[in-house]
Structure formats: C-alpha cells, structure tokens
Amino acid sequence: MCGICGFAGPGDAAVLAAMNRRMAHRGPDGQGSFHHPESRLFLAHNRLAIVDLTGGAQPMATADRELTVTFNGEIYNHAQLRRQLEDKGHRFRTDHCDTEVLLHGYREWGEELPERLNGMWAFALHDRAARRLFLSRDRFGKKPLFYAALPGLFAFASELSGLMEHPGVPADISPLALKKYFAYGFIPAPHSLYAAVRKLPGGHTLTLDLTDLAAAPRIRCAWSFCVEPVQTLPKNPEAHWGEAIRDTLERSVVRRLMSDVPLGVFLSGGIDSTAVTALAARHVPGLRTFSVGFEEASFDESAHSRRAAALYQTNHHQNTLSLTTALSLLPELAARLDEPLGDSSLLPTYLLCRDTRAHVTVALGGDGADELFAGYAPFKALRTAEAYAALCPRPVHRALRMLAARLPVNHGYMSAGYKVRRFLLGLDGPKPLWNPLWLGPASPEELEGLFAGPSDPEEIYQEAITTWEGCPSRDLVDKTLEFYTRLYLQDGILVKVDRASMLNSLEVRAPFLDIEMVDLARSIPHAWKFRRGQGKYILKKALEPLVPKDILYRSKQGFGAPIGLWFRQGSLTLSGQDALPGLDPGFIAAKALEHRQGRADHRLLLWNLWILARHRGRSTAACSAS
Numbered sequence: 232m233c234g235i236c237g238f239a240g241p242g243d244a245a246v247l248a249a250m251n252r253r254m255a256h257r258g259p260d261g262q263g264s265f266h267h268p269e270s271r272l273f274l275a276h277n278r279l280a281i282v283d284l285t286g287g288a289q290p291m292a293t294a295d296r297e298l299t300v301t302f303n304g305e306i307y308n309h310a311q312l313r314r315q316l317e318d319k320g321h322r323f324r325t326d327h328c329d330t331e332v333l334l335h336g337y338r339e340w341g342e343e344l345p346e347r348l349n350g351m352w353a354f355a356l357h358d359r360a361a362r363r364l365f366l367s368r369d370r371f372g373k374k375p376l377f378y379a380a381l382p383g384l385f386a387f388a389s390e391l392s393g394l395m396e397h398p399g400v401p402a403d404i405s406p407l408a409l410k411k412y413f414a415y416g417f418i419p420a421p422h423s424l425y426a427a428v429r430k431l432p433g434g435h436t437l438t439l440d441l442t443d444l445a446a447a448p449r450i451r452c453a454w455s456f457c458v459e460p461v462q463t464l465p466k467n468p469e470a471h472w473g474e475a476i477r478d479t480l481e482r483s484v485v486r487r488l489m490s491d492v493p494l495g496v497f498l499s500g501g502i503d504s505t506a507v508t509a510l511a512a513r514h515v516p517g518l519r520t521f522s523v524g525f526e527e528a529s530f531d532e533s534a535h536s537r538r539a540a541a542l543y544q545t546n547h548h549q550n551t552l553s554l555t556t557a558l559s560l561l562p563e564l565a566a567r568l569d570e571p572l573g574d575s576s577l578l579p580t581y582l583l584c585r586d587t588r589a590h591v592t593v594a595l596g597g598d599g600a601d602e603l604f605a606g607y608a609p610f611k612a613l614r615t616a617e618a619y620a621a622l623c624p625r626p627v628h629r630a631l632r633m634l635a636a637r638l639p640v641n642h643g644y645m646s647a648g649y650k651v652r653r654f655l656l657g658l659d660g661p662k663p664l665w666n667p668l669w670l671g672p673a674s675p676e677e678l679e680g681l682f683a684g685p686s687d688p689e690e691i692y693q694e695a696i697t698t699w700e701g702c703p704s705r706d707l708v709d710k711t712l713e714f715y716t717r718l719y720l721q722d723g724i725l726v727k728v729d730r731a732s733m734l735n736s737l738e739v740r741a742p743f744l745d746i747e748m749v750d751l752a753r754s755i756p757h758a759w760k761f762r763r764g765q766g767k768y769i770l771k772k773a774l775e776p777l778v779p780k781d782i783l784y785r786s787k788q789g790f791g792a793p794i795g796l797w798f799r800q801g802s803l804t805l806s807g808q809d810a811l812p813g814l815d816p817g818f819i820a821a822k823a824l825e826h827r828q829g830r831a832d833h834r835l836l837l838w839n840l841w842i843l844a845r846h847r848g849r850s851t852a853a854c855s856a857s
Contacts, residue, residue: 233258233289234733235301236393237265237274237355239364240384240444244273246397250386251275254393257303257733265290265299265357270441272357272364276301279736281593284491286325291334294324297359298334303389304352304374305329305740307486312336312347337365342436345369345453349486349746353431355387364439370454371599371744372420372433372721375729379428383444390569391423401427406682406813410691413673413681413839416573417723419694424570433721456716456749458702458709460756469772472755476773483745484510484595493591495519497583497739498547500535502606502767502774502783503597507742509777511595512543520545521587521594523579525793526553539782550586552579554802557792561803565845567734573672573839574723575792580731588737598724599743602716603752604767605708605760609669612654613707616665620658631655640799640832649832660688662707663699666714667692672835681836683815694718708757795834798826805837809844 234257236250247264255262258277265274276289282305292299306312309329317323321335329350336344337356342365345352351373356365366387368376378387379400388394395402405426412418420430431437434454440446465471484507488494496508498520512518520540524533533549540547557578564581587594601607623631632655638648657669659676668674678686689696698717702710725741732739742748755769762768771783797803805823807816819840825831 233279233303234277234389234393235275235303235353235355236386236388237272237301238384238386238397238399239270239272239439239441240386241271241399242273242384242386242397247273247275249396250388250393251277253396254388254390256736257389259736261288263289265292265301267299267357267359270357270359270362272441274299274301274355274357279592279738280492281305281738282489282491283325283328287328287330289330291328291330293334293338294322298337298356299359300330300333300337300354300356302330302333302352302354304350304354304369305489305738306332306348306350306352307489307745308347308349342438342451345436351740351744353389362441364441366431366437366439367453368431368433368435370434370456370746370749371716371725372430373725373729373741373744375726376431377423377428378431378437378448380439380448381427385439385444385448391425391428392569394428395425401425403427404811407690409811409813410678410682410686411694412571412573412843413678413836414671414675414691415667415695415718415723416670416672416835416839417719417726418570419718419722456713456753458704458712458753458757460704460709461754464756468759469769472751472759472769473773473775475751476770477777479745479748479751480506480742480773481510481513483742483748485514486745487595487740487742488514490593492593493519494593494595495521495587495591496545497587497594497596498522498536498539498545499597500532500537500539500782501597502771502778503600503743504536505539505778505782506600506774507595507597508539508543508545510742512545518543518545519590520547521583521590522547522549523583523586524549524551525579526551535782535785542779548586548590550582552582552792554797556582557797558802562845564734565842568730568842568846570726571839571843571846572723572726572730573835573842574727575794575838577727577731578792580727581734584732584735584737584739588735592736593738593740594732595740595742596728597743598728598741599720599749600767600770602712602720602724603743603749604770605712605757606767606770607715608650609657609666610708610711610761610766611764612657612669613665613711616654616658617662617707620662623658628655628658632659636831640795640829652832662710663696664688664692666711667695670719672839677836680818681814683818704757706757708761712757712760794838795826795832798823798834798837799829801827803837803841805841805844809840811843 234254258279260280261278263276274290290301306329309332316335325331345367352369353374353376384399386397408422420432439448522536657665702713759769807820810816822833826833
C-alpha cells in the first residue's frame with residue numbers, strides 16, 4: 232500500500248517532492264521519483280512495503296525504460312498473471328513483485344489490463360513510445376485517485392492534500408460538491424471538494440496524450456457493478472449457494488493472506504468480521520485479531536468480539552474508546568482527513584487502525600458484505616415505504632412528520648424515535664431519493680436553509696437518481712443494492728477505511744470485494760438476500776457451519792460513535808462562527824441550539840458541519856450557492 236502522485240506540464244522536482252511529502256504517511260518505507268523531460272512528466276511514490284520487500288521499489292520501469300509505473304495497491308492474482316506472461320515470453324527481474332506484473336501486463340494487453348486484475352489499485356503508467364499516460368482505479372475505488380486536468384497541466388495524487396501542493400491547481404471550493412457532501416454525507420465521484428479537481432471513479436481508466444496537454448483526457452468505464460441474477464434456480468438454493476459462498480470466500484481470504492510482513496484481522500464480533508476470522512484462522516496459527524469498544528453501552532460490541540476471539544483461538548487485542556480519548560483524537564483527525572467525510576465511525580475506525588498498526592502492517596476486514604447481501608436497515612423498510620407512499624396522502628404524511636418530531640430524543644444507538652423520524656424523512660421524496668434521504672445529514676429543505684437559497688434536488692442527487700433509474704431490475708431491493716454498492720460503498724465506506732488506515736500506515740484488505748465473490752453475489756437473486764424480512768439471508772445460511780447462530784442472527788450493530796450525546800452534553804460544540812462563506816450562520820446556530828436543548832436530533836448535520844469546519848485544507852474562497 233502506498234501513495235502516488237505526479238504531473239505533466241509546468242513544475243519541477245521541488246513541486247513533485249512537496250506533493251509526495253504531504254502523503255508520506257501512506258508509505259513510510261521508501262520514496263522514489265521519475266522525470267521524463269521530453270514529456271515534462273514527473274512521477275513519485277511513497278512505499279509501504281508489503282510484498283517483495285527488497286525488489287519492489289518504485290516508480291518501476293521495464294528493462295528497456297519504455298514503460299514506467301507508480302502503483303498503489305495489491306494485485307492478488309499477480310502470481311497467476313506472471314505465469315501467463317512468462318509463457319508468452321516476458322522476462323521478469325523481480326522475484327514476486329506484483330508491480331512488475333502491471334508493466335508486462337500493459338505491454339501484453341494494453342488498456343485492457345485492468346479487466347484481468349483481481350485486487351485493489353490505483354496506478355499511473357507512462358508509455359514512452361506512445362507518449363501517453365495511462366491511469367486506472369480498481370473496480371470499487373478502494374484506492375483513491377484525484378486528478379486535475381487544466382489547460383497545459385495534468386496532475387494527480389492519491390490524496391487531495393497532495394494534489395493541492397501543485398501551485399497550478401486552484402483551491403476554489405465547488406458549491407455543488409459542498410451541497411452533495413451535506414446531502415449524502417460524502418462527496419461522490421467524480422466530484423471533489425475543489426472545483427478544479429475530479430476523482431477518477433472506481434472501475435474507470437484515464438488516458439492522457441502527453442503531446443497535447445490542452446486536450447481533455449479520455450476516460451473510459453472498464454467495469455461497473457450491476458445485479459445480474461440467474462434466471463434458473465438451483466435445485467437446493469440454500470445448499471448450492473451456501474457451499475459456493477463458503478468456498479469462494481475462503482479463496483478470497485487466502486488470497487489476502489499474501490504478505491511478507493505481519494498480518495491480522497479486524498474482529499468486531501459481527502457476522503462479516505467473524506466469518507473472515509474463522510477462515511483466516513484455518514490458515515494462520517495464532518492469528519492476531521483487533522477490536523475497539525465504547526464506554527457508551529448501546530454502541531459497544533466488545534463482548535461479542537471477545538467471544539469470537541476465544542472461539543477461534545486468536546491472539547486478540549482490544550481497546551475502549553472513551554470520551555477523553557475521542558476528544559483528544561478528533562481535532563487532529565479532522566484536520567488530516569484530506570476531504571471532509573460525514574461518517575462518525577471514522578473515529579473508532581481510526582483508533583482501531585492505530586492500535587492495529589502497533590502490531591501488524593496488514594489487516595483484513597469485513598467491508599462489502601452488507602452492500603452485496605442486503606444487510607442494511609433500509610432494506611427492511613422498503614416494502615413498508617412502498618405501501619405507505621401509495622396509501623398515505625401528503626397532508627397526512629406532513630402531519631405524521633410533525634408528530635414524529637415531538638417524540639422524545641434519545642441519543643442511544645438507533646433508538647425507535649430516531650428510526651421513525653428518519654423513515655418519514657426519506658418519504659418526503661420520490662423513490663430514487665429514499666436511500667440518500669434516509670442516509671444523508673441534511674434534507675432538501677435543510678439544504679435550502681443551510682445555503683440560504685434554492686437547491687435543485689435533481690442536480691444534487693443526480694448520482695442516486697441515475698443509479699436507481701439505470702438499474703436493470705425494477706425491484707426495490709435490487710435498486711437499493713446498487714445504490715449502496717455503487718455510491719455508499721465507494722465514496723463513503725471505502726474512503727473512510729482508506730483514510731483511517733493510511734493515516735496510520737496500515738493496509739486494509741476486503742475479502743468480500745474479491746471479484747470472484749462479487750460476481751457470485753450479484754448472480755444470486757435478491758429474494759435470497761433479503762428473505763422473510765431478514766437481510767443477508769443466504770450469507771447467514773452459508774456461514775452456519777462456520778459461525779455460531781447467536782452471532783449470525785443477533786441484531787445488526789453499526790460501528791458508530793455517540794455523537795448525538797456529545798453535542799447534547801457540550802463535549803462537541805458548534806456555532807454560527809463555524810460556517811464557511813456561503814453557509815448561513817444563523818441556520819447553523821439555530822440547529823445547534825435545538826439539539827443542545829433536546830428539542831431535536833440534528834446529530835448527522837452537526838457532525839458534518841463540525842468536520843467541515845475543522846478541515847485543514849478548506850479554502851477561504853467563496854462557496855455561495857450557484
């Protein structure tokens with residue numbers, strides 16, 4: 232795992248060094264750079280050494296210097312690809328380095344190379360003969376890749392803060408991206424906080440003609456997630472898919488045990504992390520596992536993680552997140568976040584990664600299972616929401632929302648009142664907006680108050696609308712699966728894990744997002760994922776031989792933090808003075824007061840505002856609504 236950056240156009244080695252230095256936490260084990268004067272191209276690399284410790288220095292070039300790559304990630308099928316390439320006559324200079332596979336793979340397969348890769352990656356490859364720069368990002372965007380394509384300048388980096396070290400990249404905030412941040416709780420690709428910067432979406436490639444930097448780069452979608460259920464069911468679906476899921480997941484876990492440095496597993500005691508632990512423990516004696524608990528009882532899962540650790544006889548490490556610890560970590564974490572992110576589980580994830588890095592360099596996690604197998608709470612609300620929307624007149628809905636607003640505020644984990652209010656809020660909008668409204672920190676009405684002016688929901692929620700309407704299935708579960716997998720997973724969950732882990736120089740791997748596992752999951756009809764009111768039905772059935780039923784079938788617990796309570800008690804504070812230009816200070820102050828007095832629950836909005844206000848890289852440029 233590493234950090235990469237580079238540019239073509241104006242700039243020099245000092246600019247490149249500044250970009251790379253800003254991302255040093257992503258790769259403390261080595262730095263390297265490359266310069267091609269004819270193309271005015273500079274590439275750099277920070278290395279976190281995981282595989283082939285002695286032979287993997289970057290940027291790496293072929294023996295003839297025709298191809299040079301800077302690469303962030305891991306290619307889990309690199310050994311198989313190496314054998315294929317050797318059979319075709321390619322000769323490797325490293326012992327078992329996955330980076331070199333990219334060079335020979337590109338020479339053999341060109342821009343179709345990413346479609347053959349199983350792993351997580353972001354890389355930039357210079358083709359000297361063709362005078363082009365080729366960039367690629369893995370299917371789900373597990374590894375970040377920001378870029379700015381300006382007249383005469385192209386620059387890219389693993390992190391926004393590294394990219395902004397180039398003096399040619401303007402730091403004006405994008406008003407639309409800021410609205411999307413408050414609408415979703417994250418900024419969806421291809422948008423970024425800054426108007427001049429884009430994110431290369433997961434599963435996409437970018438090709439830049441180095442002979443004409445005034446021309447726009449060519450961007451291509453190489454892969455995108457889509458549900459494609461089989462049309463003919465097996466004779467015994469539970470047995471057939473259960474065995475397939477177990478076998479596929481074990482192969483995926485084994486692939487991710489590839490490492491020349493110490494490795495462990497995140498173990499919350501939930502379904503997904505326990506399954507990964509159970510399979511990894513088969514292959515790693517004395518497996519190390521890691522968890523974090525909370526002093527707030529309704530958020531704490533530590534008893535479940537301890538039980539799972541004992542069951543699989545792992546070497547378990549656990550820490551508890553106290554209010555004192557949280558408050559000491561938060562300002563630094565928010566300042567180093569690179570781009571604001573509204574997921575409060577960032578805090579415990581960061582603490583988990585920090586503690587894990589004290590023992591190992593690589594960790595496996597359970598991300599992706601909820602998205603692929605319908606594990607989130609909104610899946611349970613879909614049928615009720617559909618009936619409610621069809622039968623409840625709008626005046627009655629408005630009255631019910633007013634009544635729900637008077638329910639007592641409880642800042643425990645997913646209290647009944649909180650769920651009722653969120654359910655009704657989502658139904659303010661049409662079906663394509665249900666999921667972002669249930670998830671997001673600010674409603675369209677609140678966005679207008681926050682930005683002191685009208686907002687266009689079709690523009691703000693364009694990604695959610697496009698995903699919903701573009702889903703080939705007409706079923707609500709399938710459409711919701713695509714929303715969570717294509718949007719929330721890529722731009723929320725995986726961003727959180729990448730930032731929390733790489734700020735601690737820790738690599739995190741996601742077995743559920745192995746392409747073989749993903750292809751299996753999307754072939755299973757939704758009726759076997761969400762069945763009889765139960766999410767992850769087929770996954771739970773598959774895991775029954777591995778995981779105790781009281782773990783499989785206990786209520787789902789998210790990895791959140793009690794931020795509502797912290798704002799209510801004054802441990803976290805927010806005022807109108809925390810507003811960026813273009814945000815209404817009076818609106819912010821009123822929401823903060825309502826929450827502090829216990830008259831409303833604005834935890835998500837206040838948290839997103841608090842994170843944004845303390846974001847170190849924020850611009851002072853005006854960001855008034857466009």
